[in-house]
Amino acid sequence: MTRKSEALRAAKLFEFYVRTIWPWHRLFAKNKISRRCLNCAGSEEMISLNSKKICQLCEKNLTPVSFSRLQESNPRKTKETSELNEILQSYQGVGKNDYDALVLFSGGKDSTYMIRRIQNEYPGLRLLSFTIDNGFMSVVAKENIAGLIPRLGIDHVFVTPKKSFYIKLFRYAITHLNSQGSYGTVDFSDGEFMLDSARKLAFEKKIPLILCGYSKYQVQNGLHLESFESPRARELSDRTETAGILLKDIFSQEEIKMWWHGSHLDSLSVARLLFPLYAWDLEEDQIKNEVVQWGLMNPQKQSPIVTNHQLIPLLGVVDIHKLGFGSFEFEFCRMIREGKAQKSDWQPIFEFLEYTAQTGLFVKPTVLQSLQELNLQLTDVGIEFNRKNPEI
Numbered sequence: 001m002t003r004k005s006e007a008l009r010a011a012k013l014f015e016f017y018v019r020t021i022w023p024w025h026r027l028f029a030k031n032k033i034s035r036r037c038l039n040c041a042g043s044e045e046m047i048s049l050n051s052k053k054i055c056q057l058c059e060k061n062l063t064p065v066s067f068s069r070l071q072e073s074n075p076r077k078t079k080e081t082s083e084l085n086e087i088l089q090s091y092q093g094v095g096k097n098d099y100d101a102l103v104l105f106s107g108g109k110d111s112t113y114m115i116r117r118i119q120n121e122y123p124g125l126r127l128l129s130f131t132i133d134n135g136f137m138s139v140v141a142k143e144n145i146a147g148l149i150p151r152l153g154i155d156h157v158f159v160t161p162k163k164s165f166y167i168k169l170f171r172y173a174i175t176h177l178n179s180q181g182s183y184g185t186v187d188f189s190d191g192e193f194m195l196d197s198a199r200k201l202a203f204e205k206k207i208p209l210i211l212c213g214y215s216k217y218q219v220q221n222g223l224h225l226e227s228f229e230s231p232r233a234r235e236l237s238d239r240t241e242t243a244g245i246l247l248k249d250i251f252s253q254e255e256i257k258m259w260w261h262g263s264h265l266d267s268l269s270v271a272r273l274l275f276p277l278y279a280w281d282l283e284e285d286q287i288k289n290e291v292v293q294w295g296l297m298n299p300q301k302q303s304p305i306v307t308n309h310q311l312i313p314l315l316g317v318v319d320i321h322k323l324g325f326g327s328f329e330f331e332f333c334r335m336i337r338e339g340k341a342q343k344s345d346w347q348p349i350f351e352f353l354e355y356t357a358q359t360g361l362f363v364k365p366t367v368l369q370s371l372q373e374l375n376l377q378l379t380d381v382g383i384e385f386n387r388k389n390p391e392i
């Protein structure tokens, strides 16, 4: 079997198991899974639950999760959308060379949605899409990108930095996790390097805007911003650390130069970095439905497990062993509380990850493979499969 069909098969098997078998299996595996909030699926390992199995956050603001709540007009959201609209309008055709905006494209639903909406609403904005391969991008993700680019009808550049750079970064990050777990350390530093690469490319090509498809949650909790635009001071500064890790602790002088250094540049030539999805602030289902309606994706292809990168199972398993829950759960439980994602979609995934992190079911070969690529052992990242019981 090719690597691609193998990856697809494993992902499909995982999905199938989670959807159809896990609801029964979980009844016999209760000693391996934590109790979860009845409202947002937050694990008791992440947040304390009251006697009615409701977490502290839901207890404070327990409104029934309703999708219609989000349709209500929100003055702040309207203001942000119109400010963003003005900026995007005003940059149409102003780039010094061939493009007005560099758009980050991962092949996932959010960035696909962002590109098509911008194309529809700002036809005069000349776009260049940009993807960076972190060396662990899944074959499925690459295939999605290759299929979507012609359908989006957009110019595209694919950048592949040398793999040894990423191995250094991920190897160090996964063995030096901050309090946000692997999501806040490995994934976050990966995202920071992607943004830095976009900043450099925009500068080289004299592109005045960068558009990134991070959700409102990712902008607020990951980047600690309360706006759809990255502050100017940040764009004009030099990076010295990422996810709490000092670059000089990992990289050589030459490698540090691969990150963004904006302090010595003419500020007029440094792009503005915008997060349109922060202002639009949509539900997960709304984005999914639109990209399906536009004929850009079929519903089966949207699973994060299928579309994300190869290290995801390893990161999830490490989190369970270090934190007791998957660090991506912070984001999804909040989305569930806010009515932007469905508990029934995510709870089985959270639970199954917890179970499989202990037993190794399905994930063990992938985890071992990823560790080997990072030149690490199970003990380096604190994983111990089947500590108490044999397989399953």
Ligand SMILES: [Zn+2]
Binding pocket: 037, 038, 039, 040, 041, 042, 054, 055, 056, 057, 058, 059
């Ligand atoms: Zn809750």
